[in-house]
């Protein structure tokens with residue numbers, strides 16, 4: 001409890017204190033949202049605080065003061081832009097708070113009551129539209145030319161953002177001849193989800209490159225608002241924006257030759273004919289049930305739409321009826337917004353887990369206090385990798401914004417730093433795989449950490465077995481994906497050697513496994529025990545060791561033990577093995593578990609003919625630099641290059657004094673001239689073949 005206040009005569013009024021606190025908080029967040037386009041809390045949280053204040057003001061009317069945030073509509077125009085006074089105010093829209101289907105029924109009932117309709121009267125006709133989650137814009141055309149674009153601002157006065165809006169390709173700059181002399185079109189500027197993802201991806205790259213003024217955006221709406229209210233229109237031009245028209249402001253009156261719209265729907269069709277994008281989902285709906293159906297259908301489609309919506313909007317179709325219904329304060333009685341569950345919510349991070357994928361990739365995942373967002377209860381959100389987790393600086397105990405929009409997996413968007421508990425530690429990736437305990441490494445230039453326990457790691461089991469059994473590796477016929485699933489899920493196989501240890505009884509007990517098929521599997525396993533070193537090596541699934549590298553390793557070392565014990569330096573001597581591959585092989589065989597698996601496989605009878613290490617045969621063109629130019633009669637450029645490189649030559653792109661030979665074919669150009677100029681030997685295809693056939697220099 002608060003201490004009694006000894007200095008004032010009245011006892012502190014908790015309601016008044018809370019109202020003052022809510023004023024402060026709501027003013028702060030309204031500024032972040034409307035002026036800075038950088039909200040710190042989700043809309044749903046703002047709405048909750050707003051409603052709390054409204055309820056307090058209703059219960060204690062003396063606490064409602066003229067500066068209350070509940071009395072302000074929308075934002076304030078930013079000083080940086082010219083102010084625009086809207087000739088027809090840009091109205092707000094009433095939000096139906098009931099997010100169930102009954103929300104639509106309530107609206108229809110209100111409309112019918114206000115129009116004085118009896119139950120027996122025919123249904124009211126509506127237009128049902130999507131409620132796009134972007135930023136409202138008024139486009140003013142005079143004599144068919146776009147002369148001004150303005151934000152809504154507070155509904156009376158907005159900001160002149162014409163240069164930025166002109167950069168949006170979907171907005172016509174000129175109208176066809178049948179458009180009226182004055183036309184104001186209203187609609188939503190928004191950003192598609194794919195454009196948003198691409199933009200944030202680019203922003204992340206810029207940040208990674210050290211560009212300090214760059215940031216990522218919380219959601220498509222903020223990215224769109226930020227772009228429209230960007231002072232530098234060259235930056236706005238780089239932001240992919242889209243537009244939907246859904247209304248109009250000032251229009252040349254009928255008496256002066258303006259259009260004679262009778263309905264909302266007709267007006268939208270006409271706007272479309274003048275070149276404005278109108279959503280194809282805009283639907284005529286007769287009566288309340290049609291609205292309910294629309295709300296349900298769109299609710300199901302919401303995840304697969306290419307852009308965010310936060311609800312649907314119902315409008316009385318007849319403009320005459322709209323006029324009859326009129327307004328309450330600044331909201332028309334003829335329209336309502338019917339929302340869907342919010343796609344962003346606040347919750348807390350209970351823990352940060354590290355999950356291991358089928359390929360060994362380690363992904364940090366935030367374990368969340370359960371929260372209902374985007375129509376599902378979310379308890380996990382991916383943090384992608386170590387860099388992303390650090391960039392967002394997500395820590396255990398933090399209050400975070402979680403977003404789930406579209407089919408995408410839920411994401412932690414940002415942290416509310418002011419709510420961080422003292423002592424919360426920064427996240428670090430564990431040094432060992434949480435599943436198998438093998439070393440977790442992050443290669444240079446890679447964003448992801450990986451478990452190096454490929455053969456041993458439970459998370460990678462199925463993948464490892466399928467890789468080992470594939471045709472190009474050890475080639476175990478009849479061991480397909482379904483069977484591997486059954487064997488691993490049934491606990492029959494934990495590591496590769498278990499393959500050779502399972503018996504007929506275990507196999508035949510599996511679902512849909514006939515005796516004949518079980519025997520076939522065992523026969524295939526037996527047959528595959530005889531293999532080759534390159535196939536076996538490739539089958540181990542060492543990162544970066546494909547078929548070609550496996551062959552090179554086998555040829556170079558001859559024996560498996562030599563490869564297992566080779567140092568990084570020794571590995572680097574192998575043809576085409578660079579530092580990353582060498583290190584990967586080394587790390588793999590440093591894991592005791594991986595060595596153990598190899599030993600057990602050999603003990604189970606897997607065998608191959610071992611060879612002698614290859615003598616380091618000198619090659620004919622080692623140390624020579626060769627340039628190819630023009631078209632050779634029978635060799636393609638790639639073939640010629642392969643032959644030369646196999647002979648030890650370096651194939652360069654331009655001629656210099658260091659060039660040993662230029663191989664020139666038909667239509668050779670400046671490279672040939674350069675060779676002559678520098679006195680470099682020039683060969684044709686026959687000359688090239690002769691060169692390749694030479695004995696290596698001693």
Ligand code: IVH
Nearest residue numbers: 091092093129130131132135136246313332
């Ligand atoms: S009609 C008089 N239709 O929602 C009605 N608004 O306050 C004026 N919005 O910021 C608005 N989709 O930008 C209307 N199909 C739609 C809409 C829509 C999104 C936005 C609008 C405004 C807010 C309503």
